[in-house]
Amino acid sequence: MYKDLYLLKINGMSNDAFKLRRVNVMRYITPLREGGSLPALADADDDFKYVIKFRGAGHGSKALIADLIGGEIARFLGFKVPEIVFAHLDEAFGRTEGDEEIQDLLKGSQGLNLGLHFLSGAINYDPVVTEIDPETASRIVWLDAYLTNIDRTFRNTNMLSWHNELWLIDHGASLYFHHSWINWEKTAKTSFAFIKDHVLLPQASELEKANSELKKKLTPEVLEDIVNLIPEDWLIWEGADESPAEIREVYLKFLKIRLTHSEIFTKQAQDARESLI
Known part of the structure; x- marks a missing residue:
């Protein structure tokens, strides 16, 4: 059912092949510390979860630009790529975060960031x-x-492997x-x-x-x-x-x-x- 809901959502964008949706980040769930840029899992106001890439991290907006261009070129060429969205962080977001490193990251990432739809259960x-x-x-x-x-x-x-399909991230x-x-x-x-x-x-x-x-x-x-x-x-x-x-x-x-x-x-x-x- 989760996959059906996601595919229904992205299929609704078929008439706007190169138009990204914008969501507001509502809740910071947990950091994903696989790399040095400290992406995070977060809830957005469309009731979906996203992996957020922050403009205030390491390479700044350049990493987001590369992710955006690379991901959308891959999608256009027929590869499966999680939906990419613009993820907006309000200036008040993260004030209650206890980890100082994460709080600084969020403060430096106000405005538009990049979000990738979270593929729950993917390996x-x-x-x-x-x-x-x-x-x-x-x-x-x-x-x-x-x-x-x-x-x-x-x-x-x-x-990632998700529902027996290969996805590029x-x-x-x-x-x-x-x-x-x-x-x-x-x-x-x-x-x-x-x-x-x-x-x-x-x-x-x-x-x-x-x-x-x-x-x-x-x-x-x-x-x-x-x-x-x-x-x-x-x-x-x-x-x-x-x-x-x-x-x-x-x-x-x-x-x-x-x-x-x-x-x-x-x-x-x-x-x-x-x-x-």
Whole structure:
């Protein structure tokens, strides 16, 4: 029943493929300390639970931007991704929190944050227990090479099994070029050496097919619609010379350029796989 309610909710968004809902966070339930960014499980005013990624954490709004872009590109390409929402924190939220670290995090995260629908009962994907078919594995490896996602490894697969289906989560470590913001055009045309550590690389025997099929789907219009989802206040960076509009344009150009040169990172992934098998 839980799954039916969730799917009914997201299916109702079919006419607004690139429009995210906004919810208000009502109750902080518990921190999820798997990573350094201190995401948390929380209740929202739509009576659903969400994993909240906070703009006041480690990499700030850049991690939220990567999660948003990566998650929505993955969803558009047909992967199962928990619904992403904008999660609003009122300025009074968290004042009663006893943990000072968490209280500071919440104070620094007032306004819009990112929420992923909580998949109750989901379990982490275990490559030892479950083997993914070559086509799916190749598509996921291609996606992560395109997004320069360094965080889908044996150590941290960032995939869940929920109701016997594979779901992709947590793309916050993608698009790492934005942490230096130097020579981004050159970076867009490079291979992706970290793909050698991808948990699904051994099964990814159809990378050329994945490149051919997925590249065609990501039209400039689709990429622009996804990048336009980024809230403007997530693009106001301390010390940045560019305006929010200029920063948004860099994200869009990076994605377009990288897609145009997809054969570079596709070959890198193929070569890395050959060295494993």
